Amino acid sequence: MVLVTGTSTGFGRVIAAGLAADGYRVFGTTRADAGPADAGVTRVVLDVTRDDSVAQALAVVLEAAGRIDAVVNNAGMGIAGAIEDTTVVEAQAQFDTNFFGLHRVCRAVLPHLRARGAGHIINMSSLAGQVPLPFQGFYSASKFAIEAYSESLRMELRAHGVAVSMVEPGDFATGFTANRRMTAASGPGSPYHEACRGAIERMARDELANRDLSPVLGVVRRILRTSRPALRYPCATFVQRAFVAVRPFLPQPLAEFAIRDTYGLRS
Numbered sequence: 422m423v424l425v426t427g428t429s430t431g432f433g434r435v436i437a438a439g440l441a442a443d444g445y446r447v448f449g450t451t452r453a454d455a456g457p458a459d460a461g462v463t464r465v466v467l468d469v470t471r472d473d474s475v476a477q478a479l480a481v482v483l484e485a486a487g488r489i490d491a492v493v494n495n496a497g498m499g500i501a502g503a504i505e506d507t508t509v510v511e512a513q514a515q516f517d518t519n520f521f522g523l524h525r526v527c528r529a530v531l532p533h534l535r536a537r538g539a540g541h542i543i544n545m546s547s548l549a550g551q552v553p554l555p556f557q558g559f560y561s562a563s564k565f566a567i568e569a570y571s572e573s574l575r576m577e578l579r580a581h582g583v584a585v586s587m588v589e590p591g592d593f594a595t596g597f598t599a600n601r602r603m604t605a606a607s608g609p610g611s612p613y614h615e616a617c618r619g620a621i622e623r624m625a626r627d628e629l630a631n632r633d634l635s636p637v638l639g640v641v642r643r644i645l646r647t648s649r650p651a652l653r654y655p656c657a658t659f660v661q662r663a664f665v666a667v668r669p670f671l672p673q674p675l676a677e678f679a680i681r682d683t684y685g686l687r688s
């Protein structure tokens with residue numbers, strides 16, 4: 422039985438439907454209880470930012486399935502804008518969904534996985550969890566936090582038979598682009614307005630150009646079929662993966678230039 426969070430659109434929807442087609446029993450969460458679920462996917466209402474919602478969803482799943490074998494912590498969103506233009510409340514909202522939301526779900530499922538001495542936790546990170554992006558500073562920070570968290574959790578759970586892995590997608594066309602929120606201060610009055618707009622437009626273009634989400638499903642399938650999966654599964658273009666691999670060995674100014682240049686920050 423696999424629990425996938427955030428299955429109304431994007432990766433979550435493709436992962437849930439794909440695993441159901443493979444024969445897994447799949448519970449897919451959405452915040453709204455609207456519309457029919459995809460074939461083979463049992464819909465569960467879940468808002469990862471609310472403790473009561475997580476507890477209620479887990480109770481529903483355990484009542485129906487009696488066990489949990491794997492969790493794909495996929496739910497997430499992006500708040501974009503210059504760091505100076507981001508209030509603490511906006512930054513907290515970013516972390517509450519992407520990081521604390523994932524932690525809420527992990528805390529709820531871990532007693533069940535540990536008791537069985539088996540299972541997989543698959544956390545949706547991002548290449549932005551390896552290479553921070555300008556004007557997605559808090560999004561990148563939330564994914565860097567997931568990277569550290571997942572590595573620590575993996576070490577803690579090894580003796581309990583539970584595997585922890587991360588998927589690190591590059592740019593993909595999902596609901597993420599349209600759902601990306603700009604911070605309130607990101608408008609024309611911001612000293613970062615033009616630079617931020619240009620960078621986010623470039624990111625959106627790259628995302629919308631890549632409509633095939635199947636590589637991410639493929640990686641999740643591989644992880645679930647392995648009893649000792651790796652920690653990280655990058656899922657991106659060759660150039661992006663190569664940059665992540667060589668970046669620690671590049672002089673910092675060169676690495677920074679490459680990222681700034683990509684997003685039109687030439688000054």
Ligand SMILES: NC(=O)c1ccc[n+]([C@@H]2O[C@H](COP(=O)([O-])OP(=O)(O)OC[C@H]3O[C@@H](n4cnc5c(N)ncnc54)[C@H](OP(=O)(O)O)[C@@H]3O)[C@@H](O)[C@H]2O)c1
Pocket residue numbers: 426427428429430431432433451452453467468469470495496497498518522545546547548589590591592593594595596597598600628
């Ligand atoms: N697309 C990319 O290029 C890309 C790259 C790297 C990593 N990622 C990561 O991939 C994951 C999935 O995103 P996506 O690209 O597939 O975007 P998406 O199409 O916008 O899907 C995001 C999903 O997360 C759910 N969600 C958002 N806030 C939630 C909350 N508070 N509680 C429960 N569910 C919530 C959404 O459900 P609702 O419909 O209820 O809002 C939606 O189903 C995210 O963690 C994202 O950071 C995406």
